[in-house]
Amino acid sequence: FFNFFSSSKTVRHTLPPSPSSFPIISSLLWARKSLLQNEQSLRHLSRTLGPMVTLHVGPFPSIFVFDRSLAHQALIQNGSLFSDRPKSLPANMIMDSNQHNISAASYGPTWRLFRRNLTSEILHPSRKKSYSLARKWVLGILFGVLQQKAKSGESVEVLVHFQYAMGCLLVLMCFGDKLSQQQIEEIGAVHRRVLNGFARFNVLNLWPRVVTKILLRKRWDQLFQLRKELDDALIPLIRERKKVKDERLSNKGSDDYELAYVDTLLDLELPEEKRKLDEAEMVTLASEFINAGTDTTSTALQWIMANLVKYPYIQDRLFLEIKGVVGDYVEEIEEEDLQKMPYLKAVILEGLRRHPPAHFVVPHCVTEDTVLGGYLIPKNGMINFMVADMGWDPKVWEDPMAFKPERFINNAGGGEVFDITGSREIKMMPFGVGRRICPGLGLALLHLEYLVANLIWKFEWKAMDGDDISLEEKHEFTIVMKTPLMAHISPRKS
Numbered sequence: 001f002f003n004f005f006s007s008s009k010t011v012r013h014t015l016p017p018s019p020s021s022f023p024i025i026s027s028l029l030w031a032r033k034s035l036l037q038n039e040q041s042l043r044h045l046s047r048t049l050g051p052m053v054t055l056h057v058g059p060f061p062s063i064f065v066f067d068r069s070l071a072h073q074a075l076i077q078n079g080s081l082f083s084d085r086p087k088s089l090p091a092n093m094i095m096d097s098n099q100h101n102i103s104a105a106s107y108g109p110t111w112r113l114f115r116r117n118l119t120s121e122i123l124h125p126s127r128k129k130s131y132s133l134a135r136k137w138v139l140g141i142l143f144g145v146l147q148q149k150a151k152s153g154e155s156v157e158v159l160v161h162f163q164y165a166m167g168c169l170l171v172l173m174c175f176g177d178k179l180s181q182q183q184i185e186e187i188g189a190v191h192r193r194v195l196n197g198f199a200r201f202n203v204l205n206l207w208p209r210v211v212t213k214i215l216l217r218k219r220w221d222q223l224f225q226l227r228k229e230l231d232d233a234l235i236p237l238i239r240e241r242k243k244v245k246d247e248r249l250s251n252k253g254s255d256d257y258e259l260a261y262v263d264t265l266l267d268l269e270l271p272e273e274k275r276k277l278d279e280a281e282m283v284t285l286a287s288e289f290i291n292a293g294t295d296t297t298s299t300a301l302q303w304i305m306a307n308l309v310k311y312p313y314i315q316d317r318l319f320l321e322i323k324g325v326v327g328d329y330v331e332e333i334e335e336e337d338l339q340k341m342p343y344l345k346a347v348i349l350e351g352l353r354r355h356p357p358a359h360f361v362v363p364h365c366v367t368e369d370t371v372l373g374g375y376l377i378p379k380n381g382m383i384n385f386m387v388a389d390m391g392w393d394p395k396v397w398e399d400p401m402a403f404k405p406e407r408f409i410n411n412a413g414g415g416e417v418f419d420i421t422g423s424r425e426i427k428m429m430p431f432g433v434g435r436r437i438c439p440g441l442g443l444a445l446l447h448l449e450y451l452v453a454n455l456i457w458k459f460e461w462k463a464m465d466g467d468d469i470s471l472e473e474k475h476e477f478t479i480v481m482k483t484p485l486m487a488h489i490s491p492r493k494s
C-alpha cells in the first residue's frame with residue numbers, strides 16, 4: 001500500500017514507531033554509541049516495532065527500513081520521491097563544498113550533471129577498458145610485495161596491501177597515469193588523514209554554527225586546516241592536468257594521453273549557477289571519487305579472501321575453475337578471461353551479500369511528505385535502509401549467515417543471472433538500488449574479480465597455524481574485520 005500524502009487530506013499518518021523514552025536522554029545515548037552498536041539496537045527494536053523504526057536523534061526524525069519490499073516501493077517504484085539527500089551538516093559542508101559532489105548533492109540538475117559526467121565519461125564500459133594498463137601495473141606492485149612475503153615466510157596483513165592497491169587504481173583514474181609512486185602515496189596519505197580524522201569534527205554538527213563558532217573555535221580551525229591540506233595536495237595536480245589539456249588543444253601536447261576524471265571536471269558548467277567549477281569543488285569531486293572506491297572495494301576484498309582462507313574447499317574449487325579457463329602456463333589472468341568464470345562471480349556476489357562493506361546507504365530524504373507502509377515519511381526527516389539485513393533475509397536465502405557461493409550457480413553449473421540492481425525485486429542491495437545506486441558498481445565488480453582471480457591463481461592462501469578466522473565485525477569508514485586477516489601465502493608454481 002502506497003499513497004501520497006498532502007497536509008490538506010483528512011487522513012493523518014504518523015511516523016513509524018519509535019522506542020518510548022525521554023527524547024533528550026535517548027538522543028544522547030544513541031549519539032554516544034558506535035554505528036555498529038546502533039545497528040544492533042535498531043535490529044533488536046525492529047523485532048518488536050516492525051519493519052520501520054523511527055529514532056529521534058537531533059532535531060529531525062531518522063527512519064530506518066528493514067523490509068525488502070518497502071525498500072523496493074520507495075527506491076524503485078517511487079524513486080523520484082525518495083532520492084533526495086538531507087541538507088549537509090555544518091562540518092560536512094566544508095568537506096563537500098556545500099553539497100557540490102555526487103553523493104551529497106540534492107536530487108536535481110547539479111546532481112544529474114555530476115553523476116552523468118562520471119558514468120558516461122569515466123565508468124562507461126568502453127572507457128573503463130582503457131584503464132586496464134593501470135590495473136596491470138597495480139597488480140604488478142601487489143604481486144611484488146606478496147612474492148617477497150611468500151619468500152621470507154612472513155605472514156601477510158592483507159588489508160594494508162589491498163587498500164594501497166585500490167588507492168593506486170583510483171588515483172590513476174582520477175589524475176592520469178603519469179604520476180610517480182611517491183605522488184600516489186602522498187595523495188593516499190592525505191585521504192587517509194581526512195577519513196580517519198573526520199570523526200572528531202562531528203561535534204561541530206551538534207549545535208548551530210553560530211554557537212560552535214564561539215564555543216569550539218579551535219576545532220573549526222582544525223577542520224579548515226584539514227581541508228587546506230587536501231586542497232594543497234590536489235590543486236597542483238589539477239593545474240597540471242589543465243596545462244596538459246590546454247597544450248593538447250593547441251596541438252603542442254603529445255598524443256600519449258589517457259582521459260582522467262579531473263579532465264572531465266575542467267569543462268563542467270553548473271546548470272543552476274551557470275558557472276564553471278572552482279578548484280576547491282574539483283578537489284571535492286576528485287576526493288569523493290578516490291574515497292568512494294578505495295575503502296569499500298578493499299574491505300570487500302578482505303572479506304572475500306578471509307572466506308577463501310577459512311574454507312579451503314571453496315578456494316580449491318575457484319582455483320580449478322581458473323585453471324580450466326586459462327590452462328597451466330599463463331602468468332596472469334587477463335580481464336577477458338573473467339567472463340568465463342561463473343564460480344568466481346558467485347564468490348564475489350556471495351562476499352558482497354554476506355559482508356556488505358556498507359551496512360547503511362548514504363542517508364536519503366524525500367522531496368515532499370509521503371506515506372510508506374502506512375506511515376508518514378516527512379520531508380524534513382532522514383530515511384535509511386538496512387543494507388546488511390536485506391541480504392540476510394531467511395525468506396530469500398537459506399541459512400543466510402553461511403558463505404555459500406553455490407547460491408549463485410544454477411544446476412547446470414553455470415552462473416545464475418542475478419540482478420544486483422534490484423529493479424524487479426530486492427534480494428540484497430550492497431550498492432543501494434534505484435536512482436542513487438552506486439555508479440561505481442561495475443568498476444568495483446571488475447576490480448574484485450580481477451584481483452581475486454589473480455591472487456588465487458598466483459598463491460595458495462592459508463590461515464596462520466592454529467588460527468580460526470573470525471568473522472566478527474568492526475565499524476570504521478566501512479564494516480571491516482574486527483581481527484584483520486593475516487594469512488600465509490605460498491606460490492602455486494615455483
Ligand code: HEM
Nearest residue numbers: 102103292293296297300361362430431432436438440444
Ligand atoms: C565494493 C565497492 C563499493 C560498494 C559496496 C559501494 C556502495 C555504495 C553504496 C551503498 C552507496 C549509497 C547508495 C545510496 O545512497 O542509496 C554508494 C554510493 C556511491 N558510490 Fe559506491 N560503492 C562501491 C564502490 C564505488 C566505486 C568504485 C566508486 C567510484 C569510482 C563509487 C562511487 C560512488 C558514488 C559517487 C556514490 C554516490 C551516488 C549518488 O549519490 O548518486 N563507489 N556506493
